[in-house]
Amino acid sequence: MIWKDGQWRPCGKVCKNAQSLSVHKIRDHTGQQSCDMILPGKDGQLSLCGTVCNNVRALKDHKRAHRKHKPVDVEQNDTFVP
Structure with a gap:
């Protein structure tokens, strides 16, 4: 679905199965x-x-880069302010 002329309209993509529809929705319709x-x-x-990141899939791929780093325990650091 895409937003056009103040209304939601189908994007026009035809998928051959549920998996390809799911991939299409994640890549093209999740937003930044x-x-x-x-x-x-x-x-x-x-x-x-x-x-x-441009979509959820790209964000997931980006977060993989952080796995190399040691996780930060925010509970042990009282000075952190987001």
Whole structure:
């Protein structure tokens, strides 16, 4: 579905099965998403990543890059303010 002339309209994509429809919806109809992972900066301060990805799938791929880093335990750091 796409927003056109003040109304929702079908996008016109015809999918051969439920899986291809699901992939199409994720790639083309989820909109921009921001990464909300908390990371240590070069100065040791914690901050949100904030990278903006074009869709949910791209965000998921982007978050894989963070898996290499040690997770930050926000509960142990009382000075973090988002």
